[in-house]
Amino acid sequence: MEKATFVELSEQKISNQNGKMKRGVAVIDFILRLIAIVATLASAIAMGTTDETLPFFTQFVRFRAKYDDLPALRLFVVASAIASGYLILSLPFSILHIIRSSAGMTRVILIILDTVMLASLTAGSSAAASIVYLAHKGNTKANWFAFCQQYNSFCERISGSMIGSFIAIPLFIILIILSALVLSRR
Amino acid sequence: MSTNIDIQESSKDTKGKAVLVTAPARPGGWKKGIAIMDFILRLGAVASALGAAATMGMSDQTLPFFTQFFQFEASYDSFTAFQFFVITMAIVAGYLVLSLPFSIVAIIRPHATGPRLFLVILDTVFLTLATASAASAAAIVYLAHNGNQDTNWLAICNQFGDFCAQTSGAVVSSFITVVVLVLLIVMSALAIGKH
Numbered sequence: 001m002e003k004a005t006f007v008e009l010s011e012q013k014i015s016n017q018n019g020k021m022k023r024g025v026a027v028i029d030f031i032l033r034l035i036a037i038v039a040t041l042a043s044a045i046a047m048g049t050t051d052e053t054l055p056f057f058t059q060f061v062r063f064r065a066k067y068d069d070l071p072a073l074r075l076f077v078v079a080s081a082i083a084s085g086y087l088i089l090s091l092p093f094s095i096l097h098i099i100r101s102s103a104g105m106t107r108v109i110l111i112i113l114d115t116v117m118l119a120s121l122t123a124g125s126s127a128a129a130s131i132v133y134l135a136h137k138g139n140t141k142a143n144w145f146a147f148c149q150q151y152n153s154f155c156e157r158i159s160g161s162m163i164g165s166f167i168a169i170p171l172f173i174i175l176i177i178l179s180a181l182v183l184s185r186r
Numbered sequence: 187m188s189t190n191i192d193i194q195e196s197s198k199d200t201k202g203k204a205v206l207v208t209a210p211a212r213p214g215g216w217k218k219g220i221a222i223m224d225f226i227l228r229l230g231a232v233a234s235a236l237g238a239a240a241t242m243g244m245s246d247q248t249l250p251f252f253t254q255f256f257q258f259e260a261s262y263d264s265f266t267a268f269q270f271f272v273i274t275m276a277i278v279a280g281y282l283v284l285s286l287p288f289s290i291v292a293i294i295r296p297h298a299t300g301p302r303l304f305l306v307i308l309d310t311v312f313l314t315l316a317t318a319s320a321a322s323a324a325a326i327v328y329l330a331h332n333g334n335q336d337t338n339w340l341a342i343c344n345q346f347g348d349f350c351a352q353t354s355g356a357v358v359s360s361f362i363t364v365v366v367l368v369l370l371i372v373m374s375a376l377a378i379g380k381h
Contacts, residue, residue, distance in 0.1 A: 069336035072325045108379035115310070115371045119364060122314050123321035130267045130322035134329075135337075141264035142330070144339045173310050176371075180306045183379045184299040 018185060022101035025182050029175060030094040036171040037087045040121070043164030044080035047073060047128070052154035065147070065154040072127040073158060079124025080165055086117050104183070111179045118172040125165035132158050217296035220377045224305075224370055225289045228282055231366040234359045235279035235316070242323070242356035243272045247349035260346045267322045268353065274319035275360055281312050292377075299378050306374045313367040320360035327357050 047067050054063035067073040090113070093106050135155055138146030148155035214221075242262050249258035262268035285308065288301045295301075330350055333341030343350035 065336070070334065071328065071332075104379055104381075108375055111375040111379075112372050115313070115368055115375075118310070119313060119317050119368055122317040123324075123364075126318040126321035127325035130325040131329075133266065134326075137266075139265065141260065142340070142342045144329075145337070147337050169314060173314060176310050177307050180303055180375060180378060183375065184303045 040084035046161035076128035214296035238359035239275035245352035
């Protein structure tokens with residue numbers, strides 16, 4: 001009998017520690033989501049508000065650069081905006097996991113959606129990074145001119161907006177890993 | 187008064203035996219099915235990742251005309267994004283091959299969460315790597331097909347048709363790898379999460 005109660009008490013202790021760990025992980029999850037929202041939103045806004053007009057012009061052409069002119073940058077703005085919107089919508093689920101650490105199905109849904117968002121955000125930001133690299137270096141073999149030499153502030157803007165998404169992507173990876181860890185300890 | 191202490195030696199013996207002998211395997215059910223699907227999809231992903239890396243690596247086209255000063259040649263070497271693509275796809279293919287044993291372990295023991303968790307974590311990291319290289323190569327391929335009027339970048343596909351077709355095929359193959367990796371993560375997460 002004593003052995004049985006001893007086993008029961010130790011099981012209770014383990015499940016208490018499990019509950020505490022899950023709560024801690026849920027809090028970290030919430031905080032990371034907040035940081036990722038700020039990062040993706042900042043990226044989208046920084047890229048979306050680019051507009052530079054060069055001070056000289058010829059009789060026929062006005063030299064102007066916007067993010068619209070390059071499809072990869074447009075894709076980046078859309079992907080960042082969608083990612084930040086998804087993160088905002090997933091905050092209630094994160095709060096739910098802090099309050100009730102026994103929600104199973106919502107965690108699985110969150111992992112699935114996090115993975116899809118990670119893939120799309122990475123794709124958008126890598127495509128934009130590729131174009132930004134071309135803008136800085138150009139390509140002599142294909143005769144693609146590096147327009148950063150002329151559009152300085154536009155170039156700085158698009159390069160800087162990449163930083164936000166490169167912060168958000170590792171955060172997404174950590175979120176997925178944390179959720180998978182918590183799921184496996186049940 | 188002597189109390190009768192029931193020393194149930196026989197049950198202790200069986201308990202000791204149960205510790206040494208592994209627990210009887212529960213029927214795998216749907217988790218075993220998911221593990222088998224996982225293995226098959228992983229094999230497919232190995233094929234597509236290797237195909238992407240090989241196709242891009244062998245893309246090379248020299249135009250039949252030339253001027254006095256240079257010859258018109260296009261190879262994956264000329265583009266940094268394509269070099270990155272070849273190396274990264276090779277790494278992803280290598281990882282997928284090395285993860286096959288873990289997949290087999292998950293088939294044999296469908297209810298163990300250890301190998302599946304390990305696979306989810308590593309799959310996520312390599313998904314990011316594969317997506318990054320696929321998307322950056324796709325951006326260059328899109329430019330090669332369409333050019334860009336505002337930046338005065340010419341569409342080189344009009345001249346280098348074969349090179350263009352090979353690189354486009356490689357990018358498509360790498361996106362198949364990305365989709366398969368997403369499916370693998372989703373399936374492993376489902377198998378971990380549903381008890």
